[in-house]
Amino acid sequence: MTTQCSSELCMLLIEDNFGELFARIFTVLQRYERLTLPRLKFYSRLTDRQLNNGISAMIQHHLVYHFTSVEENNTYYEANPQAAYYLVRSGKILQHVDNRLGEYAAKVMEAIMFLGHTSITHLETLPQLQPNQPLTNGVNYDEERPETNGETNGDHEEEASETNGDHAVSQKPARLHPTLKSLASHGYIHRVREGHFQSPNDNWLDCNRIVSSRPDVKAMKGKQQQAEIEEKSKNMVKERTEGDLSRGLMFNGLPQGVKRMFGGASGSTNAQKGTNDVNGDHAEDEEDEGNDWSEDEDGIDSAPMDSNLIVRVNYEKLDVALRNTQILELARQCAPPVSLEIYDCLLRRIEYQTPRCRDTYEIPREGEEGEQYSAPIQLSAIVNDVDPNLDLTGCIGPMNPTPTSNRRKRPLDDGTNGVNGDDHEDESTEVNRAYQIDQHLSYLSQAPFNLTTKHNIGGLDTWRIAFRGIARKLRHLELERMIESRYGDVALRVIRVLHAKGRLDEKRLQEISLLPFKDLRQTLASMQTGGFVDLQEVPRDAQRQPSKTIYLWYYDPDRVCSSILEDTYKAMSRCLQRIKFEREREKDFLEKTERTDVKGHEEEFLSEAELEHLRNWKAKEALLLAEVSRLDDMVAVFRDY
């Protein structure tokens, strides 16, 4: 993870979100890796006060791991690049929560994100989460960022307890707890454990040490002991870092607060489609308080959450949710809209049962990856989930089209999909509907994407998803998009041939791709310069004469992926740096707009031209941020799925 480009990006993200002090500490930690406090002080040249404040706040935000070694009694600090990178995804996550659980849930999420981790008690006291709060800019972190982070992080505990006394008991926010519960049952937030503050490696080594010092393990020998230590420490790490809150909150396999999706099923998917690219201005589109949170939801489960619980955002789970939206995008390319709706239901069901995108830390090499299937979902569950008003017919053609069908009045009636909307009252419609949904899912299971897989467990039809295969397809799609835009569709064909056939010499390549020699050579040469294909020399004798050497072209997607990933990090950094530069250019003007008296009252204080200028600037910033978020989509595909 820590390469030059990624560490540059992390530094920029931290600087953008938290200011220079954090960025400085983070950079030093990334450059020198694990450091004790005195060394850190030496390298960063900061004062004790700065360092103490900075480090503690960064720990609050999980940007820094710390580990106190028992033997040496030293505490080591280590950067957490993952957490730093996830800062860029915050907008997307909030958008997703907004779509799923409504605006208020997004607000709660934003508050948690803004605080790094927080106790429920503290959330109760936050003014922006109060039920009858007049609209303010609340947690628009773009604005609050510079001034609040120091204090909020440093002394929020006191603040919390102090406000707690007079406020929280008398006027408990009515919606906060159900919202938190539904966030928890979706798995979007989880409990913070001690182990989360240590790096995964430290956790692992620590557990290893503890396990191997147990007397029963010590008694074992050789391989058996090794295996035992491995097994036990794995369990122990899992136990230590397990923060799942969804257990006990799920109802019939569905998390709380999920009912909402029926009402606006088609509306929400439409919204999802358009919103993927706007990251910067999520705070601006605050409408009114009215999300469609049904009031009876509170009645079902009004028991509040344990107020001592400390929660944080569960990025792993959110990656699963975001991956599902990407898969749905992929499906959009090949499936009719009705199938998409059904697929969406399947994906949601799967999301609830998938804690993380994959079990291994690294993406396995292509060809060496086994298949990883999602939890199987029963067809009946999907049938229940699908909007009952959705018309399933008329999207898939009949199985046996007869040549005479043109003259018949309703040829679809005798086809497989032929139930029309008007015979709904039938007993058989339930069965028929299940059959049709099955048909739609079967349709999705076809080549080229193989989006679903049918699986029969004990006579019950279930559907599941082959995650590794789809993740691979997503990766290839991103690569192909880049190749096509850079080298044209000829190159695309060549790449696909090489990928399917392995290593090929030029002649064989030409025979398969049916391209003229000249085009082929030009494309291959330019792609080689770009690092997409490479040439292998196989000498036929010891002299390695060029005339007696076989040259084989090949395409290694793993290698290309990793280099593109680096490029993507770099491009993201460049966009962020450009924002900085643009801001520098407009410095005087922007300082004026950010003055405390002007802010929020722009119309009063600024001239027409200045307002126009401000709008332009905002649009510019939004465009660049949107681009960063688009690039983040690619990073997710290459790294996280």
Add this chain to the structure above:
Amino acid sequence: MASAGSQVAELASKLYDACVNEFDPDHLFYQNDFLNLKIIPKNDVALLLQCAQSLVDQNLFRLLQKDGKLTWRLIDREDAEKLRNLTPDEAMVYNVIHSTGRTGIWVRHIGSRTNLHKSILDRCLKSLEGKNYIKSLHNVKYPSRKMYMLAGLAPSEEVTGGAWFTDGVLDANFINTVAGFIEFTVSKMSWYEVPASESGRNKRIKTASGKADVKSDEKTYLPYPHGYKGYPNVEMITSAVNSSGITPVRLGEESVVQLMEMLCYDNKLVSLGAGEFYRSLQSPSVIQANQKRKPPTEGDDLAVVNKHLVKNGMTEAPCGQCPVFRLCSPGGAVSPETCEYFDPWLSNGLGF
């Protein structure tokens, strides 16, 4: 001795006639085959050898060796006539060329096999070509090699590169025409065309689900369900191509398979059940629109590309296309601050 000689000649011609009558012209003769004909008195092996030798001398038999045994093969009387008119060198060259059949042989290989001096070899080839016994040919695999084969033979697919080559050069226009035709044909067979009376209903559905309006004069196509058996296979497509009249020659199935595989690599078709059936990914109306659009936008490839696959972050950002991206670093000669691509990109994106 003379009588013995004439006896041998007589026996030899008898043997030759018997061989022509009894066996097909490509048969490989072993010693036993001759003895089984019962022409040589008392199965005298020495006499048989004399006969065979005299026939070889007359260029009516060709002497070959297989698995360490001597074997013979028949030569037509006409061919024998030709060979008899040649000088020994020419005959040797002719035999070598003959042995390679439809693949042809490279001049240098002739030289190494006959051990003739280059100038003599050239002379022989020239005279043979002049007599119209051999012809030179163009090999796709080795375009620079000078190759010869017998004049009466047609070069094999391996040499010409198959149906897609004209004079050893890939015929791009021809390929595109046939590919377009195949794509459209497959597409027509893998999408269900909704009859006119139905399309009204479907239009309603589509608009209700938030999809773009379907124009009333356009046909609506629906995909077939999973497990549909009506997708076209290679034979159907081959016969469709051959009967369409777009090809001057009949295309073989292998050539069509080659082309369909290419279309699969273009993500236009998908092969189902290990190449048994083919299915098109886009409905006929989309394909038609694409094919119509092609000629005018051929010039500016960016526009075409953008329509094709959906864009992603890297293709949009100025960095994705930057030629000096590798050199870019903050504070360097190429840096995000001095970047000349950002400003046009921003103004383009914002529309001012």
